Amino acid sequence: MIRLENLHVRVGTFDLRDITLEVPKGGYALIIGPTGSGKTTLLEAVAGHARLKAGRVFMHDDEVTNLPPEQRGLGFVYQQYHLFPHLSVRDNIGYGIGRARGRRDRSDPGARIAELADMLAIGALLDRQVRGLSGGEQQRVALARALAPRPSILLLDEPFAAVDPATRQVLRRELRELHEREGITTLQVTHDFDEALRLGDLVAVLAEGRIAQSGTPEEVFRYPNSAFVARFVGTGNVIAGVVERTDPGNGAGSFRGTFRGGSLVLDVVAEREGPIHAVIRPEDIVLSLTHHPGSARNHMDGKVVRLERIGPVTLVHLEVGRPLIASLTTQSVEEMELKAGKPVMVAFKATAILLV
């Protein structure tokens, strides 16, 4: 278990503030955020490399705020691997075995190295020097090295950023399996929400040194609480505008209103008036070639700008007086014979519009 309470870390002029987060025992949490949002600083603070200005860090109910890194019992994998260049692969992996306080492991270090090498398919590399290993191989060695002393907590700093996409897929799967097998509480940093969706039980979106939103990946993706989070996690179309009330309403709760964002006027169900962002998920947008409003309250004429095929799904880039992206199955795109320049009817329900 990792618990962070109101962490405040200052690095140069950058502040990481009010960080409160709990990763349950055996959980897998991801911190996501753009470059410069303070992700790495946060991990370094958890590891004990960064000095805290305020706040407390707990691991398994023990406070470790003032403990040096070597007494926290954690493994740390960096984006750039940082293998020890003067040691062989075997010695890299064995570096921490039997060294850390409170993890005195009387079993044979060779056995642990062999076990990890087997798990990560790097048995053939053990006697090699670190120089000359591929990015994927280096990352496996770095993982094995971090796991070798059997840490109860694993910190990962963008571990897959520097490997090619095919290797990344494989490593992600292996990491998830390893996590389940070893039951390690894991905290990973990434700038890739896709990774969070695939790996995490819990995500926290970091923006300018603060946690903008945290929850399950599904929650954050479906119900972003701000335009920033919506844009960052790629929820879809984020449109700035203003909401006006159209029905007198019954006092409390939601009411029906009109959202105006540029040339776009939408019927919405809102909870407050004034400046706001409308978020429309691409899969909630319905396209048709003939006008059929159905139950959708918002419909407009549009034109296909371009198609972006991502496997079985195709993103249809539309122009409706402003750009809009719809997501359809590739099959229906083919059935409708959509192509750039083709006029289409665009519709979505008022309830499909999330106002943040």
Added chain:
Amino acid sequence: MPVRSLVSRVVLAALGACLVLFIVGPLLRLLFFASPESLGAALRDTELRDSIVLTVFTASLATLIAALFGVPLAYLLARRNFPGRRLVQGLIELPVVVPHPVAGIALLLFLGRRSEVGGALAHLGLEFVSHVPGIVAAMLFVSAPILVSGAREAFRGVDPQLERVARTLGDTGWGAFRRVTLPLAGRGVLAGSILAWSRSVSEFGSIVILTYNPKVASIYIFDRFTAYGLQAAVPAAVILLLVALTVLVVIRVLQPEERR
């Protein structure tokens, strides 16, 4: 444009060759100027032998002292951002730009019996002027900057993240330094030390002011030259040159591949 690039390459090569010849030419001339017999005679000359032994001993002592105080400083300069770091870095490099006789005079004033520091040390039995400690002090003054900057660059070449990794793997700060940083920077630190050592061996300007006798090799050669002329100075000069060449080869071997 192949013609132009060919011309420019020839011009660059010619300019470089001139300078290399200018450096190699005199040294080769010196090497072959002395007859084997005169070299043999020089080696049998106890005064020359004593001066070489004294030079090697004092230079080694100066290097050890420089390493003892300089390696931690080099690590600090490479890794920590403390107030006044740039100032310290500038001060430590000062001896490089100070003319060596000037350094000698400054050391004489600082360590002579009439200064407070020199007087106090003399009271403790440590005499500098016209004594062996004077040679070591002069060598230390001129060579320490070389050792510190060499070691500093060596430490700078080691990714500080490696230490952090070692810490998360259970090492203390000192353990990480000993097991990661030092092995990785070791060759660079050693190369810097050898460079400092050879700088000490070749020092003349400040030693001549501080301690003329007992004579180190460079002063012995100067002494032979002024007292007996060129022929008498050459064999000793050749032997010192050979020592320097050996050191150069050792440094080249020690230097990490990528920096060669």
